[in-house]
Amino acid sequence: MKRRPRRSIPATLTAVVLLLACALVAVVAVQMLLGETPWVRYDTVADALHDTRWSDLAPAIAGGLVAVLGLVLLMSAVLPGKPTVLPLQGELDSGASRRSYLSTLRTAASTVDGVAAAKLKLKHRRISAKVKTERTNTDGLTDAVRGAIERRLDQIDPAVRPTVKIKVHAPRSAS
Known part of the structure; x- marks a missing residue:
């Protein structure tokens, strides 16, 4: 679908x-x-x-x-435009709206400890996430956000699984 x-x-x-x-x-x-x-x-x-x-x-x-x-x-x-409903796996012909798909993934990224805000974009078969944090030390934050998004993707179970790209924006270090 x-x-x-x-x-x-x-x-x-x-x-x-x-x-x-x-x-x-x-x-x-x-x-x-x-x-x-x-x-x-x-x-x-x-x-x-x-x-x-x-x-x-x-x-x-x-x-x-x-x-x-x-x-x-x-x-x-x-020329085809962006799909408004993205197909999901399963026996039934089901789908998720593009807006709700991104909203639930944004929520998953925002629940990670240390994330102040998250912006997600879905292009072709790739999800680009820009994560903003107040931490000066961002070690492990990228992996934690990627893990949260991928766990949510496992729950959603899309027909075509997108790759996840994370960028973390942090304030400059105090030293």
Whole structure:
């Protein structure tokens, strides 16, 4: 079970732009049917487009921008995002949310004696933990935090076990 994030932001932006364009066309069409002066005159747009050459700078810039926008939308649709639910071992199709997964590992790291704060990041198949301590002597703290995180990983039993990388940040020594 690997639920991926929805692509709601690119889809919403595309829908809003298309809605605005359709609304503008509808309003101009209704204005023309009623005999009123339209917001955008067809003759003005047609003359401006007729006078523009393919070798001019404006079509090249507009075409480049549309091509880049299209590539960005295509890549956001095709490339997978970070999984929102991480699969767990077992006979049942089960998973843990990314947020709760990191929260429980952060709690395990914070319960180690001497740890003031812990920040964890999950990237690909690696957990990076930055541990802050008030101790000046940090001997054994890295191993203790790694042990606590790995014990919690044993309890969680993820389908793909990540490697654990620990960095300890301590104040400067008093001597």
